[in-house]
Amino acid sequence: AQSVTQLGSHVSVSEGALVLLRCNYSSSVPPYLFWYVQYPNQGLQLLLKYTTGATLVKGINGFEAEFKKSETSFHLTKPSAHMSDAAEYFCAVTRGGGNKLTFGTGTQLKVEL
Amino acid sequence: EPEVTQTPSHQVTQMGQEVILRCVPISNHLYFYWYRQILGQKVEFLVSFYNNEISEKSEIFDDQFSVERPDGSNFTLKIRSTKLEDSAMYFCASSVNRGPTDTQYFGPGTRLTVL
Numbered sequence: 320a321q322s323v324t325q326l327g328s329h330v331s332v333s334e335g336a337l338v339l340l341r342c343n344y345s346s347s348v349p350p351y352l353f354w355y356v357q358y359p360n361q362g363l364q365l366l367l368k369y370t371t372g373a374t375l376v377k378g379i380n381g382f383e384a385e386f387k388k389s390e391t392s393f394h395l396t397k398p399s400a401h402m403s404d405a406a407e408y409f410c411a412v413t414r415g416g417g418n419k420l421t422f423g424t425g426t427q428l429k430v431e432l
Numbered sequence: 433e434p435e436v437t438q439t440p441s442h443q444v445t446q447m448g449q450e451v452i453l454r455c456v457p458i459s460n461h462l463y464f465y466w467y468r469q470i471l472g473q474k475v476e477f478l479v480s481f482y483n484n485e486i487s488e489k490s491e492i493f494d495d496q497f498s499v500e501r502p503d504g505s506n507f508t509l510k511i512r513s514t515k516l517e518d519s520a521m522y523f524c525a526s527s528v529n530r531g532p533t534d535t536q537y538f539g540p541g542t543r544l545t546v547l
Contacts, residue, residue: 420467
C-alpha cells in the first residue's frame with residue numbers, strides 16, 4: 320500500500336531562515352507526490368506536485384520540492400521563511416490508476432521573529 | 433478564483449442523529465470526494481463520486497454513510513446514525529478529471545461534533 324511519512328510533527332524556524340519539511344514515501348511503483356498547505360480555518364491548498372519528468376518541482380509561494388528516488392524522499396523547501404508561511408503542511412501520494420490521496424500526518428510550521 | 437464551498441462550517445449533533453454535510457464543488461469539475469480528519473490524526477479518504485455513482489470508497493465508508501448529488505451543484509455526505517467516533521473535520525474536494533495526477537481542490541471543511 321502507498322504511504323507517506325512526515326518526520327517532525329512540529330517545525331519551528333526563524334523568519335528568513337531555510338524551511339525544510341521532510342516527506343518519505345513507501346511505494347513499489349513510481350508514485351505521484353503532492354504537498355498541500357492548510358492555513359488556519361481554511362481548506363487544503365495544493366502547493367506543488369510531482370508527476371513525471373523534472374525531479375525539482377517549483378510551487379506557489381516560493382516553495383519547491385525535489386523527488387529523490389534513491390532516497391524515496393520528496394522534501395519541501397523554501398529558502399527564506401516568512402511569517403505568512405506558518406501553517407500545517409501535508410505530504411500526500413496517489414497510486415497509478417486511481418486518484419485517492421493518501422496523506423501523511425502533517426507538519427505544523429511555526430515561523431518566529 | 434473558483435473554490436469549493438462547504439456548509440455548515442460547524443455542526444453539533446447528538447449521537448444517533450442523522451447529519452447531512454453539504455458541498456458545492458467547482459462548477460466545471462466532474463469528480464467529487466469526501467475526506468475526513470479526526471483531531472490529531474491523518475486526513476483520510478472516504479469516497480469518490482462520478483456520474484452519480486461511487487467510484488471508490490474506503491473501509492471507513494460503511495452503510496452508515498451515503499453520498500448524493502441531489503442537483504447540478506450540491507454534493508452531500510449523509511451519516512445516518514452518528515457515533516461519537518464520527519467527530520472529525522470533513523473535507524469535500526473536486527477535480528476536473530480522475531487521473532492520479534489531477535489536482536483535487538478542497539473546501540474549508542465542516543467540523544462535526546457528536547455529543
